[in-house]
Amino acid sequence: MLIKRVIALILTLFIVAATIAGCGGSSSTAKKEEPITIKVAAWNIAADALKAEIAGFQKKYPNIKVEVQYVDADYTKIMPRLVSGTEVPDIIAIQNRDFPAFMKKFPNGFVDITAKTAELKEKFISAAWEPTMLGGKVYAMPWDMGPAAVYYRKDLFQQAGIDPAKIVSWDDYIEAGKKLKEHFGGDVVMTGYSPDFDLYEELFSELGGNYSTPDGKIDIASEKSKQALTMIKKFVDAGIAINIKDWNGRITAVKNGKIASVIYPVWYAGSLMNDIADQKGKWGVMPLPAFTAGGNNQANLGGSVLTIAKQSKNPEAAWTFLEYCLATDEGQTVMLKYGLFPSYKPFYENAVFKQTNDYFGIPLYQFFAKQADKIPPMNHGAIMLDAKKPLQDMMMAVVGGQDIDQATAAAAQDIAKRTGLPVK
Numbered sequence: 001m002l003i004k005r006v007i008a009l010i011l012t013l014f015i016v017a018a019t020i021a022g023c024g025g026s027s028s029t030a031k032k033e034e035p036i037t038i039k040v041a042a043w044n045i046a047a048d049a050l051k052a053e054i055a056g057f058q059k060k061y062p063n064i065k066v067e068v069q070y071v072d073a074d075y076t077k078i079m080p081r082l083v084s085g086t087e088v089p090d091i092i093a094i095q096n097r098d099f100p101a102f103m104k105k106f107p108n109g110f111v112d113i114t115a116k117t118a119e120l121k122e123k124f125i126s127a128a129w130e131p132t133m134l135g136g137k138v139y140a141m142p143w144d145m146g147p148a149a150v151y152y153r154k155d156l157f158q159q160a161g162i163d164p165a166k167i168v169s170w171d172d173y174i175e176a177g178k179k180l181k182e183h184f185g186g187d188v189v190m191t192g193y194s195p196d197f198d199l200y201e202e203l204f205s206e207l208g209g210n211y212s213t214p215d216g217k218i219d220i221a222s223e224k225s226k227q228a229l230t231m232i233k234k235f236v237d238a239g240i241a242i243n244i245k246d247w248n249g250r251i252t253a254v255k256n257g258k259i260a261s262v263i264y265p266v267w268y269a270g271s272l273m274n275d276i277a278d279q280k281g282k283w284g285v286m287p288l289p290a291f292t293a294g295g296n297n298q299a300n301l302g303g304s305v306l307t308i309a310k311q312s313k314n315p316e317a318a319w320t321f322l323e324y325c326l327a328t329d330e331g332q333t334v335m336l337k338y339g340l341f342p343s344y345k346p347f348y349e350n351a352v353f354k355q356t357n358d359y360f361g362i363p364l365y366q367f368f369a370k371q372a373d374k375i376p377p378m379n380h381g382a383i384m385l386d387a388k389k390p391l392q393d394m395m396m397a398v399v400g401g402q403d404i405d406q407a408t409a410a411a412a413q414d415i416a417k418r419t420g421l422p423v424k
Contacts, residue, residue: 036317037065042093043073045270046144046304049338050093053325056334060324064317082106082309090312091322094140096131096303097380100212103134104382110139111308111315117141120327128343130377132305139307141322144340146265146302147372148202151272154284156180156188156260164286168297170231173289177240180260192244192259193232193399197391198301199263203228205299205378206288212381217424218415219381220394221408227291229398229408236399243399251275263288265301266368270339273359280359287371298375303343341368383419390414 040050051068058064069089071077075098081088082105094102103110114137121129128142150173152164160183162176177190193199209224219225235241242259244250253259255276262268272283290297306326308318325331332347347353348369357364394411398404412423 035063035065036314037067038090038312038314038318038321039067039069040091040093040306040321041069041071041078041089042304043071045338046093046340047071049335049340050325052334052338053321053331056330057321057324061317061320064314064320066321082109085311088309088311090309090314090318092307092309093143093304094307096128096305097378097384099131099140099305099307100134100380101382101385102307103139105385109310111310111312111318112137112139113141113308113319114138116319116323123327123344123346125343125345125372125375127300127375127377128303131380132307140305141307141326142343143304143306143326144267144302144335145343145372145375146267146300147341147368147375148205148263148265148288148299148301149368149371150261150263150286150288151268152261152284152286153257153279153282155282156184156257157284159183160260164284167286167289169293169295170234170289170291174234174238174240177235178238181239188257188260189242190240190259191235191261191263192250192253193235193241194244194246194249195392195396196246197388197395199232200228200391200395202263202265202288202299202301203231205301205376206296207291208296208376208378210379210381211383211387212379212421213424214379216381217422218383218412218419219424220391220412220415221405221424225408226404229395229404231291232395233398233404254279266341266365267302267339269357269360269364277359281361283360285360285362285364285367296374296376298371298373300372300375300378303341336365341365341372343372381421383415383421386418387415390418 042050047068047070054066057066073095078092117138124142125145128145129138132138132140132142157164160180162180167173167176181189204225207224207227209222209228210219213219244253250262251271254262288297288299306322308315312318325335327344329347329350332342332344333350333352335342336352353365354363356362390411394407397407416423
């Protein structure tokens with residue numbers, strides 16, 4: 001009996017030892033697991049910012065590796081991959097106004113993150129959610145925004161006797177522009193415009209306009225659209241705005257002191273600071289004038305979203321990266337270094353966000369936060385990938401003297417032909 005008990009005890013100890021060894025082996029295997037790799041596609045500074053996030057992210061999530069792919073903002077490297085379904089990145093950056101068109105072209109192309117964003121909804125600027133949604137569901141995370149304002153040369157305004165605090169309507173802006181032009185004998189004018197239709201979209205946004213109706217019809221010929229175009233024509237007819245041709249033309253005009261103000265979003269501050277560093281201290285920023293005194297004076301231009309592709313093999317890891325970058329102070333601190341203005345409101349209370357900007361002499365981002373809390377949501381609809389040239393042609397036709405009704409109707413029909421969508 002004693003021998004049997006000894007044998008039984010030895011067997012029991014052997015089994016326990018084997019079990020412990022098995023558990024230890026499992027733990028060892030877990031430690032040696034290959035890390036998950038996710039790929040993120042974006043362009044220029046946006047890609048730089050995402051790349052800069054990797055170090056902080058991997059300290060927190062060492063098992064998720066991130067690779068950033070540099071692509072172009074015209075999607076020539078992304079669109080073919082989405083069409084073929086091969087080599088699609090896990091996360092894709094898409095401009096705000098373009099994402100609805102992507103959802104139309106690729107209706108099953110992006111991960112539904114409605115449940116994951118439910119508790120984040122109130123933490124982001126409400127207008128930022130507009131381009132991310134389809135049928136009440138969320139398919140992308142809001143990233144940066146482009147709240148607009150007027151950058152102005154403080155010295156030139158002062159020399160011409162213009163008080164920016166008294167410019168509260170666009171009519172005030174026009175009158176100030178006439179005064180400035182007269183003072184400088186026509187050598188300096190108030191602002192510039194170009195065929196890129198940015199100025200049109202800013203004014204259209206301020207009015208609460210929409211490119212499309214809720215049911216997807218093209219709404220370019222709306223009264224608000226015509227009102228925005230009418231104001232641009234007033235600028236030109238009053239002689240306060242010149243055609244600066246393109247982006248580089250604007251920079252040249254600013255460098256040479258040819259224009260005294262620029263109507264553009266927060267992200268243009270980076271261009272002034274980097275491309276025109278020698279004018280540090282000469283530039284101020286004021287809120288957009290309203291169409292009528294006391295009316296809405298907030299507008300948005302630009303910004304992007306980050307979406308998870310349906311082809312992603314690691315959507316949970318991709319979501320973890322999105323949440324870290326866009327819904328934490330740590331992630332947004334990195335974004336701000338690259339001039340990407342957050343739509344994530346809690347970050348507005350961060351000390352980094354409140355810092356005084358040396359170039360402008362004010363807490364620049366706090367100023368723009370005050371220009372973002374009441375931006376009207378804009379429904380771009382599924383047209384913007386095809387609407388660029390028709391909108392450019394429309395604005396320049398109006399500036400050139402074409403009847404606004406004819407110009408807007410022609411643009412709407414051109415977009416309809418390109419997209420197959422109906423006109424309101």
